[in-house]
Amino acid sequence: MAIDVLSQSAVEIAEKINSRVVLFLEAPPKEIESRILSNTELTVVVIGPVFDVRNRRLIRLSIPLTLDRESVLNLVSAFLLEQGLIKEGESFVYVSSSEIGIRPVKRNLFAVNGFFSQSRSVVQKLLEIAIELSIEGREGHPIGTIFVVGDVKNVMKHSHSMLPNPFKGHKINVLDRNSKEIIKEFAQLDGAFIVSSRGRILAAGVYLEVDPKSLDLRLPPGLGSRHIAAAGITKLTKATAISLSESGTIRIFKNGMMLLEYNPRMKY
């Protein structure tokens, strides 16, 4: 099997370049995992449907499979740095059933503290919804929106409602299966959603009060007010923001920096 042969080469390469981590972009057969764990000192990271980081040598990350390769590698780099599993300047080896490569890790715009330790499944779920909204739009129109997750008390201090809050008094959680359509429907409103770190939607149609001049935002040029607001609120608070541009591009911000940029429409 291709992944069997390639994983063997990945281990050899990792040992040759003194890398500490091998990343499987798709889950390998169990015996490959156990062989690497018992015969080497390497940490194995597997991208798949399961998220489990308790075992420090066999780490399972669930990252949406629809993301492009670059974004997946960026997210994994951020994770490895954040967890202290790799240092800046070191490399990890990645492997799938059709390719193998070496990825040097840099602490760049994409590598940001705290992304993986907070509200993982909530952010993941909202990312899924943003991907669907990007591809589908709503009633024939492209949709743009912002989801702000976590540190709700502080987020509220830096925002105000632009319209009566449709979620007031309703217990709607992004992790509930049947909440997706409601969220997509209200994504047509102007402004941002405020979501607790446990996934409860507290408000929609919220204006984020962000003054970019007073914040040291390190953003790529050309982003408009929606994106500056999304980035800014993560600088002012400990929240994570997911923005969807009307152009279909999804971005994740944390600490005022962009962690991920991805346009699912590009593949269609």
Ligand SMILES: Nc1ncnc2c1ncn2[C@@H]1O[C@H](COP(=O)(O)OP(=O)(O)OP(=O)(O)O)[C@@H](O)[C@H]1O
């Ligand atoms: N501070 C803010 N808080 C919440 N929503 C905002 C804020 N600023 C702008 N928006 C929303 O973003 C929308 C688009 O604004 P603008 O075109 O300037 O942003 P953009 O970053 O270029 O977004 P897009 O790429 O979707 O066009 C506004 O109509 C408004 O709904």
